[in-house]
Amino acid sequence: MDYHSPYFFGYLIGLVHLLGVVAALHAVASVRTAQGAIAWALSLLFIPYLTLIPYLVFGSRTFDAYIKARRQANREMHLAITDLNWRPWVEEALAARNSSSYAALRALPKLGRMPCLANNKVRLLIDGKATFSAILGAIAQARNTVLVQFFIIHDDELGRRLQTLLLEKAAEGVKIYVLYDSVGSHALPSAYCQTLREGGVEVRAFSTRRGWFNRFQVNFRNHRKIVVVDGLQGFVGGHNVGDEYLGSNPRLSPWRDTHVQVSGPVLACLQESFAEDWFWAARQLPPLILPDEYPDDGVLCQVLASGPADPQETCSLFFIEAIHSARERLWITSPYFIPDEAIFAALRLAVMRGVDVRILLPSRPDHRIVYAASSLFAFEAVRAGVRIFRYQPGFLHQKVVLVDDEVSAIGSANLDNRSFRLNFEIMLLTVDRAFADQVEAMLKQDFDHAREITAEDSRDTHRLQLLGMRIARLISPIL
Template sequence: MTIISTVFWIIIFLNSILAIFTVFREKERDIAAIWAWLLVIIMLPGFGYIIYLFLGRKISREKIFTIQSQERIGMEQLVESQKKLIEAENLDVPESQYQDKTFELIQLFLNGNKSVLTKGNKIKLIHDGNDKFDRLLKDIKKAKDHIHVTYYIFRDDGIGTKLVKALEEKAKQGVEINVLYDPVGARVLGKHFFDDLRAYGGQVEPFFGSRFFLINLRLNYRNHRKIVVIDGKIGYTGGFNVGDDYLGLYKNMGYWRDTHLRIEGNGVKPLQTRFLMDWNASAKKEIIKYDERYFPFSGLIGETDMQIVSSGPDNEMHAIKKGFIKMISMAKESVYIQTPYFIPDEALMETLKIAIMSGIDVKLMLPNKPDHPFIYRATLSYATELVDCGAEVYIYDNGFLHSKTIVIDEDILSVGTANFDIRSFKLNFEVNAFLYDRGLAKKQVELYKKDISTSFLLTEEIIQGYSKWELFKQQFSRLFSPIL
């Protein structure tokens, strides 16, 4: 027994030394993530390294350089076209029009993310899956030139098949079809799911890695974006993926509450740009070079000014997170947040606490049906902390809440793909629309209040009723929040 005990402790010691060397050798990782990964590797000798190999390694500088280089292929003309767009529509963001901190938010995205402010867009706020796909399929049917599609999750089921069949019909008609999917989100797709689309001339590519887990060492960095661009005139983005669950057809999840945007106007151009850059960073053969037909002039056709903001592990700006921090800090009356996962970093949590203590009405809405129990328990831990500070936390009880929105003062609204968690801010490739339209923001607040009617308030009584085992699971899950 003495020999076995000695060997055991030698293994533990060596494992700990190797864990420290492995995690610390990757520079520019934040301290919280370092400690979380050390905990994983030390607690799970051997197996922890396997997890780290697939989920923990950062994107190498060489890989980032490759992505950024591919993104730039054929994009020089695009930069010039954006400049012309600004000049043509006088989008120089006059401070007299956008007062105080709103002007600062716009400038934050312009300077930090090169996000052009486009004016006079026509926006439809969509909150039902059937409505979203009915509109999308009708728009696809009318396409004349091209259809560009990106989704994180793509399922081989009723709506997935229906969407691909619609794309196949357009490909037969000579419409350019380009589909980009995430190999992890679409891991359940059959090998031949896109064969007919390819046979009719459509192009289909996986984003950033193989579908085969055993050879994909970048599982942790996913393209969580959802983008559809039709003829450069109509764009879609938001929370809905492609699957029957998003139509509320999964009994275990119930009704699917999400938020999506249908965009008409020059706000489609940044979405198009984002798709082309993602495609060129992923395509093995057929890159897409700049062409004016991808960027038709739209003029002012609506009431909404907006910026499309993207973020990902290829850029240390973390623009969407900074945008959320700025929005919360500039709120004077209210902050309403909807998210399925609430795992903020220290900066966001402190910003929310400051808003609460400053008398701002802070409301957070979470789902009551967790699709990731480990993440959900960490979410409840952070939510409980907000309740203790004075925030109102609502638990949506009418199905599953997947909506990713934040609205302040019934004035500025953000809708997109980013959850309110560290993964979305630092690990996933995301895209959000920031909308400067008081009318649209009020509509979102009305929807929020409607959702409250089918939710229950997370009270001190409920929190005090948690068992010690439940509280332990919440706190234990929270230990790993920097890497969830």
């Protein structure tokens, strides 16, 4: 074939346009939002040369292969728990419905696949030193099984401290399971994992590229942070494993983040979430541990695990339900603020109801395009009556929601489209006045170190900056 022939280029152009038509039809049939479907379809039809490859990488919105793996994992988990004392979990789930504050979140029992459970103990862990002191201390006391899952694991001082401790516990006969995201931990050297494997630690990467249709897919990422020790102590929140989370990055230091330590029946749900992800990566289940006895009292907790394999947009709907349930106060902290129309409308309605709506964002960018898009949404929110603050001392990475006097949620989900629809996320919802008071005190201190954005800030922003923000917002659905 003459590759310099005009006929060859004609056939090539025709093939690209044909593939563009096929991809456009796929986008119309599969992309969840009308805006996204229109944007992809039109660009694939008219400029397929520029958009075919990005669509292969970013276009998919449902993770069908994971859905099939989840079904198989659930069947195997059902068999695995038949010999365990599961009855207390069911009994506590029924008891949880007596809470008036939880009843205000009327959609949560159906939205979450996991029940709200009573008789849990929770401890607020503020910043990296407290978080990793508690996590490493709990692992050091492990006697049976340790489950570790992070979006990012670095081969730095903190990462090697974790590695050394896991190797020590594995040498003692403790079963160790480590799961990390292949995109988030792309810089993790293979030698780090190989050292763990040689020491008896089970290590897997959560990758979405399994199968031909997922070959180019990097859109879905497992953003969860979970640690469970012996089925007795659990940890969930915003920290990853890296020295920057302890404040070692001068550009972002001090790093502001929050984790929660939890014990009680709700640990069964943390283990279930980890088991589903581990099954996808390893095609086998880790041990499931449920104590025979539970505390006689404690707080209500519900694990909300969300992701692109859910039948609905669980994370986005959670935020909408939390906003709609607020009667007096709604405080949210997030490193990124890229809401969709439904959440933006819910925030405006909350302001109209007289709710004290505050959102705390970082003042320093870790991703400049995301920061630019967030800034434009922040200006629009201020004009709608939402109070927006920027945390001044360092980079703010915590993901916290505080509703009225009793309800709080802490975990890995950001207030952006990636968390709403693309990432696997996990949040721990807590219904307890005393714990909410602790969260309130923590956030008040954060607000004391923040500067409130005003309408004048928007007017004083240079037109070129505003143009950059608007361009950044155009690609916000894949940020």
